[in-house]
Amino acid sequence: MTSESAKYVYGVISARADPPAGPGIGGAGLELIRAEDLAALVSDIDGGEIALGREAMTTHARVLEQALTAGTVLPMRFGVVMTDEDAVRADLLDAHGAQLRSQLEDLTGKVELKLRATYEEERLMREVMAQDPEILRLRDSLRGVPEDATYYARIQLGELVAAGVERARHADSDAILGALVPLSVAVEASEPAHERIAADASFLVERKRIAEFDDEMDRIGRVQAGRLRLKLTGPLPPHSFVRLAATEA
Amino acid sequence: MAEQVTDEVERQLYDEDRIRAELLQLELEFDDGLIDDEERTIREDELLERMAVAQARRQFSETNGWEDTRSQTDED
Numbered sequence: 001m002t003s004e005s006a007k008y009v010y011g012v013i014s015a016r017a018d019p020p021a022g023p024g025i026g027g028a029g030l031e032l033i034r035a036e037d038l039a040a041l042v043s044d045i046d047g048g049e050i051a052l053g054r055e056a057m058t059t060h061a062r063v064l065e066q067a068l069t070a071g072t073v074l075p076m077r078f079g080v081v082m083t084d085e086d087a088v089r090a091d092l093l094d095a096h097g098a099q100l101r102s103q104l105e106d107l108t109g110k111v112e113l114k115l116r117a118t119y120e121e122e123r124l125m126r127e128v129m130a131q132d133p134e135i136l137r138l139r140d141s142l143r144g145v146p147e148d149a150t151y152y153a154r155i156q157l158g159e160l161v162a163a164g165v166e167r168a169r170h171a172d173s174d175a176i177l178g179a180l181v182p183l184s185v186a187v188e189a190s191e192p193a194h195e196r197i198a199a200d201a202s203f204l205v206e207r208k209r210i211a212e213f214d215d216e217m218d219r220i221g222r223v224q225a226g227r228l229r230l231k232l233t234g235p236l237p238p239h240s241f242v243r244l245a246a247t248e249a
Numbered sequence: 250m251a252e253q254v255t256d257e258v259e260r261q262l263y264d265e266d267r268i269r270a271e272l273l274q275l276e277l278e279f280d281d282g283l284i285d286d287e288e289r290t291i292r293e294d295e296l297l298e299r300m301a302v303a304q305a306r307r308q309f310s311e312t313n314g315w316e317d318t319r320s321q322t323d324e325d
Contacts, residue, residue: 050305052298052301052302052305053294053297053298053301054293054294054297054298054301056301057297057300057301077304077308078301078304078305078308079301079304079305079306079307079308080308081305081308118277118280121281193266193269193270193273194270194273194274194277196277197273229280
């Protein structure tokens with residue numbers, strides 16, 4: 001017998017695993033929909049709708065982290081709902097079975113660690129100015145002069161500062177990634193979404209190397225203290241390393 | 250005309266990159282001690298709600314939660 005209710009899908013795990021304790025979104029219990037060796041981790045949705053917001057998003061993340069403590073997880077992005085159990089089996093597990101299996105195998109024993117390095121603003125500005133005497137000269141030339149008389153000089157100053165920040169960012173991001181990449185299986189670096197971000201990257205790391213990775217992070221943190229703030233999140237399910245091309249579905 | 254303006258406002262309101270940038274800005278303000286936990290939570294709630302709607306909408310237009318290159322015409 002198959003259940004008629006709509007299913008919220010968290011991710012795919014091995015059919016040999018047990019569902020995490022939960023609860024799932026909206027307080028619903030977690031269940032597995034199995035097809036051969038694969039299982040979709042799902043929960044029922046009351047009336048086919050979920051309240052979209054912080055609670056649902058944190059629950060999605062928490063369920064996947066629970067599943068990760070028990071084994072390998074292919075995490076779905078937030079918000080995947082399928083009409084019923086048959087649809088989960090047919091459109092997800094059967095339609096993409098080969099890719100799901102190969103990715104479960106590839107990601108076995110590996111987790112995602114997310115790093116963000118943020119500049120301390122004043123320190124960064126001091127460094128940028130110290131490295132480019134032209135910035136200091138321009139800044140001094142602007143002192144006490146009316147704003148409308150120095151329009152182009154101000155623009156030029158802005159450009160020099162931006163270029164200096166860009167140089168610092170490249171150097172720091174290369175150094176940090178360079179130290180951490182040898183400890184990782186793969187890395188996905190994103191374009192910094194803010195001028196104070198030096199590096200924003202996700203690393204795929206073997207569980208047995210997490211401690212080594214942490215040690216290296218501590219070392220970088222000590223070297224960069226007062227200059228860069230490092231934030232490491234994880235172990236997370238490998239969100240940044242799951243790919244499923246559905247062209248052949 | 251009014252409808253086009255609304256569409257544009259909607260598009261920006263639920264643009265995931267934009268929401269992500271706003272969340273980051275909020276986090277930096279908090280880390281710098283410019284806002285307290287209460288203000289952070291209030292503003293974050295609003296952003297997370299928009300993010301949840303944005304992501305749910307995107308999933309609705311795709312068939313699954315990963316990369317999906319399938320075209321619209323294949324969906325029926």
